[in-house]
Amino acid sequence: MEVSAHAIATIAAQAAIECYGVVGIASRRPRLGAVQRLAPEEYARGVEVRFVEDHVVIEVGVILEHRLRVVEVAHNIMVIVKYAVEQALGLHVVQVNVNVQALRVRE
Amino acid sequence: MARNFFSRFTRTRPQRASALDGQDLKKAFLAGYAWLERHKEAINALNVYPVPDGDTGKNMTLTMAAAMRAISEVDDPSASVVARAFARGALMGARGNSGSILSQILGGFSDSIADKATITPLDFANGLRQGAKSAYLCVEKPVEGTILTVSREAAEAAMESAERGAGFVQLLEDTMRAGNASVARTPDLLAKLKDAGVVDAGGQGYVTVLEGFLRYLQGAPVEQMAHAERETPTEAHRGIVEIEEEFGYEVVFLLRGENLDVGAIRSAINGMGGVSTVVAGDSQMLKVHTHTPTPGQILDYGVSLGSLLDINVENLQEQSLEYAQESARERGLTNLDLHGGAAHGGAASVNGARPASAAIGAAPAAPAAPPEPASAVEAREVGVVAVVAGDGWANIYGSYRLGGIVPGGQTMNPSTEDLLRAVEACPSDRVILLPNNSNIIMSARQVAQLTQKQVHVTPTTSMPQGIAALLAFNHQADFATNAAAMDKAIGDIATGELTQAVRDAQIDGVAVSAGDYIGLANGKLATSGRDQTEVLRDLLTRMGAGERELITLFSGQDVSSADAEAMAERVRGWFPEQEVEAQRGGQPFYVYVVSAE
Numbered sequence: 001m002e003v004s005a006h007a008i009a010t011i012a013a014q015a016a017i018e019c020y021g022v023v024g025i026a027s028r029r030p031r032l033g034a035v036q037r038l039a040p041e042e043y044a045r046g047v048e049v050r051f052v053e054d055h056v057v058i059e060v061g062v063i064l065e066h067r068l069r070v071v072e073v074a075h076n077i078m079v080i081v082k083y084a085v086e087q088a089l090g091l092h093v094v095q096v097n098v099n100v101q102a103l104r105v106r107e
Numbered sequence: 108m109a110r111n112f113f114s115r116f117t118r119t120r121p122q123r124a125s126a127l128d129g130q131d132l133k134k135a136f137l138a139g140y141a142w143l144e145r146h147k148e149a150i151n152a153l154n155v156y157p158v159p160d161g162d163t164g165k166n167m168t169l170t171m172a173a174a175m176r177a178i179s180e181v182d183d184p185s186a187s188v189v190a191r192a193f194a195r196g197a198l199m200g201a202r203g204n205s206g207s208i209l210s211q212i213l214g215g216f217s218d219s220i221a222d223k224a225t226i227t228p229l230d231f232a233n234g235l236r237q238g239a240k241s242a243y244l245c246v247e248k249p250v251e252g253t254i255l256t257v258s259r260e261a262a263e264a265a266m267e268s269a270e271r272g273a274g275f276v277q278l279l280e281d282t283m284r285a286g287n288a289s290v291a292r293t294p295d296l297l298a299k300l301k302d303a304g305v306v307d308a309g310g311q312g313y314v315t316v317l318e319g320f321l322r323y324l325q326g327a328p329v330e331q332m333a334h335a336e337r338e339t340p341t342e343a344h345r346g347i348v349e350i351e352e353e354f355g356y357e358v359v360f361l362l363r364g365e366n367l368d369v370g371a372i373r374s375a376i377n378g379m380g381g382v383s384t385v386v387a388g389d390s391q392m393l394k395v396h397t398h399t400p401t402p403g404q405i406l407d408y409g410v411s412l413g414s415l416l417d418i419n420v421e422n423l424q425e426q427s428l429e430y431a432q433e434s435a436r437e438r439g440l441t442n443l444d445l446h447g448g449a450a451h452g453g454a455a456s457v458n459g460a461r462p463a464s465a466a467i468g469a470a471p472a473a474p475a476a477p478p479e480p481a482s483a484v485e486a487r488e489v490g491v492v493a494v495v496a497g498d499g500w501a502n503i504y505g506s507y508r509l510g511g512i513v514p515g516g517q518t519m520n521p522s523t524e525d526l527l528r529a530v531e532a533c534p535s536d537r538v539i540l541l542p543n544n545s546n547i548i549m550s551a552r553q554v555a556q557l558t559q560k561q562v563h564v565t566p567t568t569s570m571p572q573g574i575a576a577l578l579a580f581n582h583q584a585d586f587a588t589n590a591a592a593m594d595k596a597i598g599d600i601a602t603g604e605l606t607q608a609v610r611d612a613q614i615d616g617v618a619v620s621a622g623d624y625i626g627l628a629n630g631k632l633a634t635s636g637r638d639q640t641e642v643l644r645d646l647l648t649r650m651g652a653g654e655r656e657l658i659t660l661f662s663g664q665d666v667s668s669a670d671a672e673a674m675a676e677r678v679r680g681w682f683p684e685q686e687v688e689a690q691r692g693g694q695p696f697y698v699y700v701v702s703a704e
Contacts, residue, residue: 018246019246020207021207065246067198068210068245072201
C-alpha cells in the first residue's frame with residue numbers, strides 16, 4: 001500500500017489542531033519573514049512529511065497559546081501526532097518535530 | 108520548612124460557611140489534590156483519548172502536586188493570593204494534555220477572584236465559569252466529550268446553584284451532580300470513548316478534584332483523604348488497614364479473546380467483589396483494572412474467556428506501607444534545608460511508587476503508545492542544582508523538583524566544595540548547575556573539573572534568570588538539549604535588583620552616597636536616588652518592563668507582605684498594560700528583586 005505524503009500531512013495536521021494549547025497551524029516557510037497562519041483547508045501545508053526507508057518523519061508548524069507551558073504542549077503534540085498517524089495508516093513514525101512558529105498572546 | 112503537607116492543616120473545615128479565605132481555599136485545594144491522588148490509578152485506566160497511554164490520572168496529580176508545592180508556604184489570608192500562587196504552580200508544573208487544561212481552569216479561576224480576600228459561593232461559581240472559559244480559549248478546535256465539556260457544564264450548574272443562593276456545600280453538591288452527569292455523557296460526544304467503553308479520564312479527574320473540595324466543605328478531615336503521606340507509622344498503619352478492607356489487591360491484565368462483551372465482563376467482575384472496576388477495549392482485546400480481595404477468582408474468570416497478557420497483581424497493603432515509608436524518607440530529604448546542603452526534589456513523595464498502567468483501550472497493541480517517562484522516584488536522566496538565597500526563593504525553586512539546592516547568594520557565596528557536594532548528591536549523573544550569581548559562575552565551572560559527573564553550567568546571574576532557565580527545562584529531553592535550551596532561555600528575562608548603598612562609593616562611574624537606593628538592571632548600575640519607590644520605578648523603566656508582559660516583584664527578607672503588596676500596587680499603576688505579581692523572595696541584601704518577561 002502506498003500512502004501519499006499529503007494524506008499523512010492531513011492526518012497529522014488534524015491531530016495537531018486538536019491538541020490542547022494549539023491555536024493555529026502555520027506554514028513552515030514563513031513568507032517574507034512573517035508567519036503564515038493557515039486556514040483549515042490548507043492545514044496540510046503546515047506539515048512536511050519525509051520518508052526515510054519505510055519510516056516517516058513529520059514536521060509540523062504550529063501557533064501555540066503563550067499562557068501554557070510550551071515545552072509540555074510541544075511534547076503532547078509529538079505524542080498525539082505520532083499516535084494518530086500510526087493508528088490511522090499503520091506507518092511507523094520515527095520522528096515528529098514541532099516547529100513553534102508563533103505564540104498567541106491575548107489580552 | 109516544608110514538612111508534610113498534611114501536618115499544617117489542623118482545622119478541618121472552614122469556620123465561616125458563607126465565605127472562604129485564602130487558608131480555607133488552600134485546604135480545599137489540598138483536599139482536591141488528595142482525593143485525586145487517591146483515585147489516580149482508576150483515572151489512568153480510563154485514558155484512551157487522545158492517546159491511550161494510561162497517564163491522565165498521573166499527569167493531573169503531578170500538576171496538582173506542583174501547585175500544592177507552590178502554596179505550601181503561602182500563609183497569606185487572601186483567597187486571591189493563594190489562588191494565584193496555586194494557578195501559577197499548576198502552570199509551571201503542568202503535565203500532559205489534561206494537566207495543561209487543568210492549569211488553565213485554575214488560571215481562569217484565579218483571574219476571576221483577582222482582588223478578593225474572601226470568596227462567596229457566587230465568586231466560586233464565577234471562578235469555575237471563568238476557568239472553563241479560559242480553558243476553551245487555549246485551543247483552536249476544542250474537542251467535546253473531554254474535561255473541557257465537563258468543566259463547562261459543571262460551571263453552568265454551579266452558577267445556577269449560586270444564583271439560587273446556595274451555600275458552599277449545596278453549590279458543590281449541585282456542581283458534582285452536573286459534573287458526574289457530564290462525565291457520563293462524554294462517550295456520546297467522543298466516539299473513541301464509546302468504542303473503548305469508557306468515560307473521559309480528564310473529565311473524571313476534574314470531577315474527582317471537585318469531590319475533594321466537597322468532602323472538605325462537608326467536614327471530612329483532609330488527612331484521611333490520601334492513602335499515603337501519614338504523620339506517623341501508626342497512623343499510616345491505620346490507613347492501610349482501611350485500604351485492605353476496601354481493596355486488597357489491585358489486578359490489571361489484558362484479555363485477548365473472541366466476542367468479548369465489555370459490559371458483561373465488568374458486571375461479572377463486580378459480582379465477584381471487584382471494586383472501582385474498569386473494563387476498556389473491544390471484542391477482541393480489552394483491559395481490566397479492578398481492586399479485589401480475591402485476585403485468583405478474577406484471573407480464573409479471565410482465563411475462561413480467552414488468554415491473559417501483561418498480568419499485574421499488586422498487594423495494596425504492602426505497597427501502601429512501602430509508600431508511607433518512602434514518603435517519610437522523602438520528607439526527610441525534601442525539606443529545603445537552607446543550611447543542610449542538597450535537597451532532593453519532592454516529587455517522589457506525592458508521585459507514588461507504583462508504575463502507571465501500560466497502553467490500554469481500543470488499541471492495546473498499537474505501536475504508538477509512548478514509553479512511560481521514568482518515574483520520579485528513580486534518578487532523573489538530567490538533574491538541576493541551583494544556588495538559592497532566601498526562604499521565598501527556596502520555596503519557588505523547591506516547586507521545580509530540583510536535584511539539589513545550595514544556599515548562597517550575594518553575601519554568602521557557596522564554596523566550590525559546597526557546590527561539588529550538591530552535584531555529587533544529586534541523583535542524576537548529568538547535572539545542570541544554575542549559579543544564579545555572577546560571582547559564583549567561576550566556582551560552578553570548577554565543579555565540572557572536579558566531578559566524574561557530566562556538568563553543564565548555565566551562566567545565570569540572578570535568581571529570576573535561574574527560573575527562566577528552569578522553565579525551559581524539559582524532563583523528557585536529553586542533557587545537551589536541556590543545556591542548550593536553558594542557556595538560551597536566560598536571555599528572555601530582564602532582572603532588576605534594588606538595594607541600599609552601605610557607604611559612599613563610585614559604582615560604574617556613578618557617585619553614590621551611603622543610604623541611597625541603587626537599582627541594578629541585569630547586574631549593571633542603572634539608577635540611584637534617595638527615594639526607594641522612585642528608584643524602583645526608574646529601574647523598571649530602564650529594564651524595559653513597559654515592553655514586557657509580566658513583572659514579578661520578589662520582596663527581600665525584611666520587607667513585610669503589606670509593604671510588598673503596596674509596592675506591587677504602585678507598580679500596577681505605573682505599568683497598567685503588564686501583569687504584575689508580588690512574591691516573597693526573602694533574599695538578604697536586596698530589598699526587591701524584580702523580573703520582567
